[in-house]
Amino acid sequence: MxxxxxxxxxxxxxxxxxxxxxxxxxxxxxxxxxxxxxxxxxxxxxxxxxxxxxxEDAVFGELDAMGEQIAQEVAGRPPEEGPWECLHAVLRGWEERINAQVDAMRLVESTPALRTRLLQKRDEVRGRVIRALADRGVPPFEADLAAAAAGAALDAVAREWLRTDGSADRLALVDRAFTMLRPAFLS
Amino acid sequence: MxxxxxxxxxxxxxxxxxxxxxxxxxxxxxxxxxxxxxxxxxxxxxxxxxxxxxxEDAVFGELDAMGEQIAQEVAGRPPEEGPWECLHAVLRGWEERINAQVDAMRLVESTPALRTRLLQKRDEVRGRVIRALADRGVPPFEADLAAAAAGAALDAVAREWLRTDGSADRLALVDRAFTMLRPAFLS
DNA sequence: ACACAATATGGCACTTGGTGTCGCAAGTGG
DNA sequence: CCACTTGCGACACCAAGTGCCATATTGTGT
Incomplete structure (x- = not known):
């Protein structure tokens, strides 16, 4: 016990x-x-x-664990899948869970210290994701670029969601962002 | 006087x-x-x-002014140019000036507090770039996504450059990153 | 049920980044 | 030479974060 x-x-x-x-x-x-x-x-x-x-971490308490899980999900994806599709699929799944709370996001977005801490956290997650992609055989630069771009995409989606006062379809936005940035990662 | x-x-x-x-x-x-x-x-x-x-700003002293100039250069580009090509062109020009110093970049990259402050600065610049793009008639979400992705690209380039101990061709990397992420921004 | 070990807590002192205030010295301009 | 602005030092102060130790609380073995 x-x-x-x-x-x-x-x-x-x-x-x-x-x-x-x-x-x-x-x-x-x-x-x-x-x-x-x-x-x-x-x-x-x-x-x-x-x-x-x-x-700041009183607000972002469970973000670290999320990062770990994201990295694991990336690692667990079918090996033949390209890095971009892989990230798209995984992050699409997380997007719903991440933030249903508009008010919390507003607080973060309007508080420099919190915004900063969020950037920091995402940077850490990015590091883990890069390693996960590297384990799948993705070359370092491609892995890095993909992870960074994916983070940027989610960030843009979050802000667009705030701009529309939480009325936009986040999943649709995610798909749109990932499609627009669809890189030449083999695929 | x-x-x-x-x-x-x-x-x-x-x-x-x-x-x-x-x-x-x-x-x-x-x-x-x-x-x-x-x-x-x-x-x-x-x-x-x-x-x-x-x-931290003792290290990033002139970054703010740079951000302002970048936004102005974006504003001054030919109006028919798409957002992605616009950012590519402007940032390509800056890439050379930004950091010839490997050691300073290493210091930043190996010091969490400095890395954090850098992310923060870039975030501020991103905000200004978004406004500059918006003034060119780019819709908010596209502008946001483009600016965020461009920042991610530069970040990935910087890290790749460190990975290769400063021997990689940064301009070529920038071009490669921007090409890989070439979005469907009209074009 | 009781003793013992593990652990959570509180209090305290301390360092450090950062700010408000005030008085002083120095440059500036007429 | 005289106002006036402006940079600076000194001091007091606040809040985040850490190390340390004494103490309460609780889980565990017998």
Whole structure:
């Protein structure tokens, strides 16, 4: 048995994230101190940093795990598939899960520190995806370009989605973006 | 006459950047405090922040101006040119100027904080480029996608260049990247 | 049920990036 | 030579993040 402690830990983590998001929404990111968040969740600033490495990560908590899974899905795709189709297929699947919350995205997009952290996270994911593609035999430059372009595509889709106040069909946008950028990756 | 004060100001700024780069190279970015840099250049921490808004900007000092010029060049292109060719042409011209220094790029690439700041800067430039494209009549989503993809292309090129220890032909790489990603932007 | 070990927490001190303020010294312009 | 602007140092201050240690809490073996 090793599930009880982990469960409480995840519960605290979730509560912390919830409180953080709420405070950010009402007061703004910069106007909210880590101490405020911790207090609201019933613990100390010191403990906050045992759950999240930075203040920003209270918003992007599970993004790291997502990156790992994305890389794994890329690795698990049929070997004959080209890199671009591979990324298109995998990311299409994730697009739905990523952000149903318009308000959270607005918060991120309107807060430089959060926007920055998001770019950073995506950069890390890109690194993992490149390695996954490399394992499929894709040459480094092609892998790098494909991963970077795919990230750019998702980013553009997200912003377009915000521009239309969340009324656009995200899957359609993803398909459109990936089609427009369809590279000469063999295919 | 309004040149003396400005000249010393630019001189101090340059000296500050020089010292910063030197200290970063020998001690590492995180191990160098702003106070160290300021002292090395003969002034106070407070004054450092009158020349650069953040510690990272001592490395990326003139990037903002570049972004502005890029946007202007985009605006100044023949109106009938498609967005992708437009970006290709403009950025091709910049690629040479951007970084002849391998060591500086290595420093950036191996320092998370600097890498992050670079992503951030590019994101700002992307915003300006989008507006420039929009002024040319390119629809928002296309403009956004093109700008984001162009940024991704340059990033991939930069990394490939590092992979080959600076021996690759950057212009050729740029052309290759832009060709591979050639989108269906009308053309 | 009890003792023991593992672990979560809190408090504290400390470093560092970054900002507001104020007084001073120096250049600038008439 | 006299106002006026402007760069600078010094100081106080805030918040993010880290190391350290003492202590509570809880899971586990007997």
């Amino acid at each position: 090793e599930g009880l402690r982990d469960r409480t830990k995840r519960a605290v983590r979730a509560e912390l994230a919830r409180q953080a998001l709420e405070l950010f929404a009402e007061r703004g990111f910069d106007e909210t101190t880590v101490d405020d968040i911790a207090r609201a969740a019933g613990l100390s600033k010191r403990s906050f940093f045992r759950y999240f490495p930075t203040k | 309004e040149g003396l004060r400005d000249r010393t100001k630019r001189a101090v700024r340059a000296e500050l950047a020089r010292q910063a780069l030197e200290l970063f190279a020998e001690r590492g970015f995180d191990e160098t405090t702003v106070d160290d840099i300021a002292r090395a250049a003969g002034l106070s921490k407070r004054s450092f922040f009158r020349y650069f808004p953040t510690k």
